[in-house]
Amino acid sequence: MFHGSMVALxxxxxxxxxxxxxxxxxxxxFHVENGTEAIVAVGTTGESPTLDMEExxxxxxxxxxxxxxxxxxxxxxxxxxxxxAIELTRCAEAAGxxxxxxxxxxxxxxxxxxxxLHHKAVAEAVPIPQILYNVPGRxxxxxxxxxxxxxSHIPNIVGIKExxxxxxxxxxxxxxxxxxxxxxxxDDATALDxxxxxxxxxxxxxxxxxxxxxxxxxxxxxxxxxGEARALNDRLMGLHKHLFVEANPIPVKWxxxxxGLIQGGIRLPLTPLSARHHETVRQALRAAGAxx
Numbered sequence: 506m507f508h509g510s511m512v513a514l515x516x517x518x519x520x521x522x523x524x525x526x527x528x529x530x531x532x533x534x535f536h537v538e539n540g541t542e543a544i545v546a547v548g549t550t551g552e553s554p555t556l557d558m559e560e561x562x563x564x565x566x567x568x569x570x571x572x573x574x575x576x577x578x579x580x581x582x583x584x585x586x587x588x589x590a591i592e593l594t595r596c597a598e599a600a601g602x603x604x605x606x607x608x609x610x611x612x613x614x615x616x617x618x619x620x621x622l623h624h625k626a627v628a629e630a631v632p633i634p635q636i637l638y639n640v641p642g643r644x645x646x647x648x649x650x651x652x653x654x655x656x657s658h659i660p661n662i663v664g665i666k667e668x669x670x671x672x673x674x675x676x677x678x679x680x681x682x683x684x685x686x687x688x689x690x691x692d693d694a695t696a697l698d699x700x701x702x703x704x705x706x707x708x709x710x711x712x713x714x715x716x717x718x719x720x721x722x723x724x725x726x727x728x729x730x731x732g733e734a735r736a737l738n739d740r741l742m743g744l745h746k747h748l749f750v751e752a753n754p755i756p757v758k759w760x761x762x763x764x765g766l767i768q769g770g771i772r773l774p775l776t777p778l779s780a781r782h783h784e785t786v787r788q789a790l791r792a793a794g795a796x797x
Contacts, residue, residue, distance in 0.1 A: 506604065506634060506663050506686060507577060508727065509542035510707045510719040512712040513550035515754050515761060516564055518770025521670050524540045524560060526567060528767045533571045535766065540720030544572055545606055548581035549643065550710055555772040558589075562596040570602045579708075583608030583638060594631040604634040604733040606666060606708070611644035628659045635661055640668035640691060641694055650677040657686035666691040666708045672698055679703045693745040695737045703732030705746045710753055711744045714760045715793040750782045760786055764796055 514536075517528035529728055536544060546568040547553045547561055555716060556564065565580045572578050580597035582591040582605040594605050609615075610623055641647035647669075656662050667675060668691030678688055679702065688704040690696035696707035698725060712719040718741055725734035748756045751776065759778035761767045762787070769777060778786070790796045 507543050507579065507689075508687075508723075509539070509707075510712050510716065511543040511545055511579065511689070511706055511708045512536055512716060512719075512722040513545045513708050513710055514543050514568070515713055515767065516547065516551040517761075517767040518552075518554065518772065519768055520770050522770050522772045524531050524564065525768060525770065529564070529567055530571045532761075532766060533540045533568060533575075536712075536716050537572070537575045539716035541576065541684075541716045542706065542720065542723075543577045543579055543603075544568060545579045545581060545708055546602075546638065548606055548638075548708075549608070549640070550713070550757065551581060552754060552772060552775070553581050553583075555775070558593070561593060562600065565597050565602060566600040573601065577603040577607050579604045579636065581608070581638075583610075585610040585613050587626050590623070590627050591630045594627055594633065594635070595704045598631055598633040602633065604636055604663065605631075606636045606638050608638040608640065609644050609646045609648050611646055614646055616647055620646070620648050621652050621655050624656050624662065625659060628656075628661050632661055634663045636663060636689070637665040638668070638691065639665060642668070650674065651680055653678055653686070654681040657682040663687060664689055664705070667699075668692050670695040672702065675699050675702055686708045693748075694742070697722065697726050697734055701729075701731060701734075710748050710757055711741055713757050714748075714764060714790060715741060715744060718793055740793050743792045744795075747782070747786050747789040751778060752786060756782065756786055758785070760790055761796070763787065763790065
């Protein structure tokens with residue numbers, strides 16, 4: 506259903522932490538112009554944990570409104586409360602989102618049966634296409650391939666963003682789910698290898714600052730042009746690494762400010778990027794051609 510380079514978009518904020526709506530619209534235009542294949546609004550990179558329900562729904566609505574007809578919007582609607590996840594997913598459907606991305610329930614550490622029943626409940630409550638999101642490094646909750654396989658039989662569960670960076674895990678999911686469910690990388694550093702295995706694309710932090718290069722790399726990898734894809738990816742490796750020198754989205758928001766695309770607003774408990782990392786991130790931006 507979706508493919509290629511899909512940006513996990515930041516949520517632009519003014520210096521006081523309020524939403525910067527003009528900057529959000531500029532970012533959508535930036536991605537349309539640079540070949541990004543889809544926008545993921547209000548995921549982890551979009552600071553979903555610090556937006557209240559009204560803001561969360563408003564960012565989805567604004568993104569869909571500005572992107573409509575130009576590229577698809579996947580709304581982040583996951584929560585560790587099943588009721589809240591259903592409410593957010595309904596909000597995204599009403600806003601006209603093309604699909605939803607639902608992270609595994611964090612902090613409360615459900616069993617595999619609990620994960621299955623959580624995602625099944627959201628899928629049955631809201632008919633919009635849904636993409637599972639497994640990122641145990643942030644959630645302390647790991648959705649195993651056998652659970653993904655069970656969920657792949659639910660018609661409107663159409664994909665999974667697998668962010669472990671584990672290629673054996675990716676192979677297992679592809680083998681178990683066949684064409685019932687699309688696999689997307691959620692780890693920029695290993696996205697190329699994942700696509701070469703059969704993933705449909707990458708839901709990317711790096712694409713925030715280097716959308717054209719990420720689009721070209723994913724396109725080459727999907728076409729089986731491994732040499733070309735690796736050459737492009739070599740230029741991106743500094744970003745893949747250094748956009749995570751502090752917790753995402755701290756470095757990528759600083760990078761976008763450095764590029765003149767957003768202001769520096771970020772909400773506590775996240776803080777602006779430490780000065781000791783500034784030149785490291787600048788060098789990665791230069792290597793990718795994002796700044797001169």
